[in-house]
Amino acid sequence: MDATTQNPAKGMQSAGVKYRPYPQVNIPDRTWPTKTISKAPVWCSVDLRDGNQALVDPMGHDRKARMFQLLLDMGFKEIEIGFPSASQTDFDFARWCIEEGNVADDVSLQVLVQCRPELITRTFEALQGANKPIVHFYNSTSELQRRVVFAKDVPGIKQIAVDAAKMITDMASKAGGYRFEYSPESFTGTELEVALEICNAVIDVMKPTADNKLIINLPSTVEMATPNVYADQIEWMCRNLDNRENLIVSLHPHNDRGTGIAAAELGLLAGADRVEGTLFGNGERTGNVDVVTMALNMFTQGVDPEIDCSHIERIKSVFEYSNQMKIGERHPYVGELVYTAFSGSHQDAINKGMKAIKVANHPVWEVPYLPIDPQDVGRSYEAIIRINSQSGKGGIAYILQQDYGLNLPRNLQVEFREDIQRITDEEGKELPSRRIYDRFIERYVTQPEGRIKFVDHHTFADPERKGVRVVAAEIIDNGETKRIEGRGNGPIDGFINALSHYLGIEMSVEDYSEHSLQHGSNAAAISYVETAYPGGKLFGAGISTNIVGASLEAIVSAANRVLDVRAGKN
Numbered sequence: 001m002d003a004t005t006q007n008p009a010k011g012m013q014s015a016g017v018k019y020r021p022y023p024q025v026n027i028p029d030r031t032w033p034t035k036t037i038s039k040a041p042v043w044c045s046v047d048l049r050d051g052n053q054a055l056v057d058p059m060g061h062d063r064k065a066r067m068f069q070l071l072l073d074m075g076f077k078e079i080e081i082g083f084p085s086a087s088q089t090d091f092d093f094a095r096w097c098i099e100e101g102n103v104a105d106d107v108s109l110q111v112l113v114q115c116r117p118e119l120i121t122r123t124f125e126a127l128q129g130a131n132k133p134i135v136h137f138y139n140s141t142s143e144l145q146r147r148v149v150f151a152k153d154v155p156g157i158k159q160i161a162v163d164a165a166k167m168i169t170d171m172a173s174k175a176g177g178y179r180f181e182y183s184p185e186s187f188t189g190t191e192l193e194v195a196l197e198i199c200n201a202v203i204d205v206m207k208p209t210a211d212n213k214l215i216i217n218l219p220s221t222v223e224m225a226t227p228n229v230y231a232d233q234i235e236w237m238c239r240n241l242d243n244r245e246n247l248i249v250s251l252h253p254h255n256d257r258g259t260g261i262a263a264a265e266l267g268l269l270a271g272a273d274r275v276e277g278t279l280f281g282n283g284e285r286t287g288n289v290d291v292v293t294m295a296l297n298m299f300t301q302g303v304d305p306e307i308d309c310s311h312i313e314r315i316k317s318v319f320e321y322s323n324q325m326k327i328g329e330r331h332p333y334v335g336e337l338v339y340t341a342f343s344g345s346h347q348d349a350i351n352k353g354m355k356a357i358k359v360a361n362h363p364v365w366e367v368p369y370l371p372i373d374p375q376d377v378g379r380s381y382e383a384i385i386r387i388n389s390q391s392g393k394g395g396i397a398y399i400l401q402q403d404y405g406l407n408l409p410r411n412l413q414v415e416f417r418e419d420i421q422r423i424t425d426e427e428g429k430e431l432p433s434r435r436i437y438d439r440f441i442e443r444y445v446t447q448p449e450g451r452i453k454f455v456d457h458h459t460f461a462d463p464e465r466k467g468v469r470v471v472a473a474e475i476i477d478n479g480e481t482k483r484i485e486g487r488g489n490g491p492i493d494g495f496i497n498a499l500s501h502y503l504g505i506e507m508s509v510e511d512y513s514e515h516s517l518q519h520g521s522n523a524a525a526i527s528y529v530e531t532a533y534p535g536g537k538l539f540g541a542g543i544s545t546n547i548v549g550a551s552l553e554a555i556v557s558a559a560n561r562v563l564d565v566r567a568g569k570n
């Protein structure tokens with residue numbers, strides 16, 4: 001009988017029968033919860049090994065070389081370049097890195113090998129001539145693997161590690177200049193006392209010193225518990241490992257429960273010095289820990305992460321080329337949509353936050369809903385706000401301001417939002433910036449269907465009334481040229497009186513604003529005029545190189561909209 005037929009419970013109810021909770025770590029005086037991350041760990045990229053071994057089609061030379069160059073450019077000082085004893089491709093790549101890779105003196109190449117003599121011998125062949133390479137050897141130590149994979153007890157498993165440690169120490173002593181890393185693979189499935197016993201046995205063989213510290217890497221090969229449990233395990237190991245001062249304690253989290261980053265961050269609080277992970281978290285099953293996200297998490301806390309993520313689009317493009325995988329739209333810091341707000345209240349807050357930073361010229365980044373300035377990773381402000389049926393007036397105003405330099409007055413924002421909302425509801429999809437602008441210009445400025453067109457005007461002092469101006473204007477009404485005349489305290493007042501009289505609708509100017517649209521002597525200006533009429537208020541807008549002309553155009557625009565409303569249109 002298999003586990004399913006033994007289990008009478010069905011579906012999710014089978015949980016308590018089929019799975020067991022992960023045991024807690026007995027460390028009541030844990031110190032990590034009150035700590036913070038205040039400096040970058042030593043980073044080691046394992047993209048070319050752990051990432052590579054999880055790909056459908058593992059990388060050939062070109063894909064590896066492109067990824068390798070990126071990792072060097074980002075400033076990684078330790079790079080696991082492969083498993084040279086496992087394949088000729090990996091062996092040749094190691095030789096290429098050493099002979100032609102232009103690796104700086106402060107960068108260590110790292111390679112992985114199992115605790116098997118023939119593989120260790122081949123690994124040393126691959127590393128000949130390398131500058132301070134790291135030989136990373138491992139064997140699996142978990143209770144489950146001891147039982148079902150190796151059929152060995154703890155002393156037997158420890159012996160595998162000790163034998164490999166001896167062989168590696170001997171081989172390295174002949175050549176000199178090597179560094180070492182040992183991993184009790186499947187550490188999170190290993191009883192802590194057993195992991196400690198095996199690591200201490202390896203430490204005893206390798207006798208690390210201050211000049212050549214041993215890296216003890218404690219992988220969550222499979223993530224099995226909440227991240228606080230991993231942190232407890234790391235703190236417990238850091239307290240109990242022999243010769244701790246000559247060790248570099250390293251983390252290598254996977255992401256089976258989706259908390260790989262949290263586990264790595266808490267593991268650093270718990271005393272680890274180093275993190276192995278991959279760009280954007282590629283790796284076995286649900287991935288390795290994502291070092292770009294971790295680094296940028298540090299950055300947004302004011303800590304220099306010591307790897308350069310400022311050109312995230314390049315990192316993404318190399319990732320996608322070398323791994324032949326796509327990055328999701330919501331992936332932290334890099335996804336296409338992560339700097340974009342569609343929802344109205346978020347857009348409003350972002351719009352106000354961006355303005356506040358500009359006005360105050362404040363060096364500290366404080367914009368609601370944006371934990372990082374997109375420009376710090378080489379992204380632009382262009383996509384911050386996009387419009388769909390969830391959007392509000394603030395977002396629409398932001399787009400028109402940011403992309404086209406239009407500063408709509410608040411009441412016009414409210415009015416125009418209703419129009420845009422109608423369109424996005426009808427169409428059920430995003431409205432691109434250009435369509436919003438075109439809609440605005442058509443509705444408020446050009447009005448191809450508008451009954452009245454403004455042509456020209458001139459003003460002169462009323463010979464009969466002191467302080468009063470007469471406005472004489474030419475308009476086109478349904479294709480026919482008309483001359484109208486009105487009086488007022490200035491051209492706007494005089495013109496609206498003339499138009500009111502001509503149309504037989506009592507209109508007045510309720511609100512007026514204008515701004516220039518571009519710099520230079522031929523600068524155009526835009527005017528926004530809110531016009532009151534019996535029954536409500538409506539905006540019009542006008543664009544002209546002449547500011548008075550722009551205002552009169554805006555009044556005609558508002559009048560056309562009043563005529564439309566009276567005619568039962570929109």
Ligand SMILES: CC(=O)SCCNC(=O)CCNC(=O)[C@H](O)C(C)(C)COP(=O)(O)OP(=O)(O)OC[C@H]1O[C@@H](n2cnc3c(N)ncnc32)[C@H](O)[C@@H]1OP(=O)(O)O
Nearest residue numbers: 050053083085086114115116138139140149150160185221
């Ligand atoms: C969690 C991790 O990511 S660990 C890294 C895993 N990465 C890889 O395995 C990718 C590269 N590996 C390979 O290409 C191959 O597995 C090779 C070339 C290393 C070995 O190939 P093979 O020997 O043909 O096959 P295979 O991997 O199945 O060998 C398993 C044997 O190695 C033993 N073994 C596995 N890991 C180790 C280890 N770390 N130390 C010692 N022995 C080990 C197993 O017990 C098994 O022994 P058995 O043959 O007596 O049953």
Ligand SMILES: CC(C)C(=O)C(=O)O
Nearest residue numbers: 138183185186219221
């Ligand atoms: C070899 C080890 C470190 C590994 O890749 C893992 O445990 O995930």
